[in-house]
Amino acid sequence: MTDVTPVRVLIADDQAMVRGSFRVLVDHTPGMTAVGEAANGAEAVQLARRERPDVVLMDIRMPDLDGIEATRQICLDPALPGVRVLILTTFDLDEYVYAALRAGAAGFLLKDTPPTEVLTAIGVVAAGEALLAPSVTRRLIAEFARRPEPARPPSRTLDGVTERELEVLGLIARGLSNTEIAEHLHLSLATVKTHIGRLLAKLHARDRAQLVIVAYETGLAGDRGRGM
Secondary structure, three states, rough: OOOOEEEEEEEOOHHHHHHHHHHHHHHHOOOEEEEEEOHHHHHHHHHHHHOOOOEEEEOOOOOOOOOOHHHHHHHHOOOOOEEEEEEEHHHHHHHHHHHHHHHHOOOEEEEOOHHHHHHHHHHHOOOOEEOOOHHHHHHHHHHHHHHHOOOOOOOOOOOOOOOHHHHHHHHHHHHHHHHHHHHHOOOOOHHHHHHHHHHHHHHHOOOHHHHHHHHHHHHOOOOOOOOO
């Protein structure tokens, strides 16, 4: 019988009760273990570098260093390529989620998400996927895309991306899964995965969440997009 390495989770939140609740949830779940707690963003970055967790549950508003900057530092650290950040937020903090995804977060959860869904989300992110499927995520990202940011030029272009890849990218931005994209475009699942791999390489994106950001920043998705 082969032992399965547990998913290692770091919890970052300035509220001790929230940290404790998540720690109990994680530690009582087979296949998962909490490796530390951080009360602010600076501690989260420090612990991420020391513990090398698979997933960081990251609050946004914290003292000393907020969750967005902590996420950016973790995701840009070449010594932490396998650390994934899952943002914790509430509806009154929606304006920060888009910035967090741009900083490199793999996705986000609402703080009132049911425990079973939190555990599922941790597993999804630990497996290397972006948590962008839930309808609430699609709605929020679409809302961010409608907010004008005239001072921010597009950070990336779609040069070199084929028409088929543009179709796939647009569907990713709408929150469709690989299976749903395959059905929509009448392609095999393997072909869809190939297109996504090429998009990641061409657009210098680390994961699916970053592809969504590119789609909105370049105007491919949203009201400015191509009518998808």
